[in-house]
Amino acid sequence: EVDSCFRGITYEIIGETQEQPYIQIGKMKMSIEEAEKIWSSPLTSVFPTKTYAEKINIDVDCKKASENKRVYSAKNKIAQPTVFLPIFPGTNGEYEAEKAFKNAGGKVETMIFKNRNARDIEASMEQIATSIRNAQILMLPGGMSTGDEPGGSAKFIVNIFKNSIVADAVMELLQNRDGLILGLGNGFQALMKLGLIPCGEIKTLQENSATITQNSLGRYVSTMAATKVISNCSPWLAGTQIGDTHIVPISTGEGRVIATQEQVQDWFANGQIVTQYVDFQAKPTMELPYNPTGSYYAIEGLTSPDGRVFGKIGHSERIGRDISKNIPGKKDQKIFESGIQYFK
Structure with a gap:
């Protein structure tokens, strides 16, 4: 041969x-x-590859989620739904996200947020509100908005969306028009800090509110991770089956979901925790490298109570025929196709 x-x-x-x-x-x-231990050990004090895994019982009975399975379809049918994709300073995932939605059959409108002066900022916020009202899907792509400054990820995006004209447009999309919202990476961080995930509405967070914070390693992580679908109670996951395992790109310095045990139990019961990091046996785990961010309860993807707002740390848009071809495993979660199909 x-x-x-x-x-x-x-x-x-x-x-x-x-x-x-x-x-x-x-x-x-x-x-x-x-061999791996010898190869990685010289720089472990500078670039750690292991950390203390918190002992949390993360075994999940997926029966409840499967019993809650619903058929998702928008009341108002549209042949080609419009996806609005705002681009903020530091956003870097817009090209892949736009391509993914176009390949799925959607019409994509992008807008660069201008922040040179107060007039630009005000005009940009008005344009965002108008574009949201004209769209069926709002997509917040990945990146590092304003370099994850000041003092944490997605704060710039959060402040923009808390402006009343933008917030009103978002809630009108969800409450009156059966709209969908998707956030990947930095976009997921923004949705969590806005309260849209897990609450389904923009609200002020409390001291004990769930959030996304710095990875347990204390540094940026770039890797491929296995995730398992444990609930498909969302229009975004209509193309998956419970138990499906996918290999997704992880690229983040702040991707660790933290929450109280009571909050997580409610999410599990409602089917809001939809994807978890898993090991080679497809078991949820807190261990590195399988759970690269150290996310509590191995949470990778989370939704609002009705499933129409979906956020995940993994960059499911970064797939293609010749991308990561040396890494085996199923990579397409059909998220973008499912979002478009919801309106047809």
Whole structure:
């Protein structure tokens, strides 16, 4: 087989693959686990790869979520729903998000938020409100809005959406027009800090409100992680089945969902926790590297009570035929197709 593949090319065989998890060179034999430990240990004090995993019982009975399965369909049907995608200073996921929605059959309107002076800011907020009122879907893409400053992620976006004209447009979309909202990465952070997730409305957070904060490693993480669908009680997850496992890109410095046990129990009961980080046995875990952010209860994706507002840390828009082709696993969660299909 090798001869046929490299016919006419000068080559030399330097090794062979095998099923056993070890590397052998001559008489030297080393397990993959040992080799990885030796390779990563010199810089662990600077770039830690392990952290203390909090002992939290995260076993979930998915029966409740499956019993709550609903058929989602908008009252007002539209042949080509409009997706509004605002671009803030520091946003960097707009191209992939726009492409994903267009490939799914949606019409995408983008708008760059201008902040050179007070007049620009006021005009941009008015334009955001108008665009939301003309759209069926609001999408907040990933990035680092204003460099995650001051003192935390998504604060700039949150302040914009708390402005009364923008907030009124958002609530009108949800309450009167069966609209949908999606936030990925930085967008999910904004939805949590606005209260749209998990509450379904813009509200002032309390001291004990759930939030998204710095990763347990204390640094930015870029990796691929396995997540499992444990509830599809959302229009955004209509194309999935409970138990489906996907490999998704994680790219964040602040992706750790934290909440009280009582809050999480309510979310589980309502089917609002929709995706969790899982290990090789598809079991939810707090352990690194499977749970790369250290998110409580292995939460990766969360919705509003009615499922129409959906946020997740993983960048499900970053998929394609030749993207991460060396990493096995199912990557397309059909999120964008499901959002568009909801209106048809």
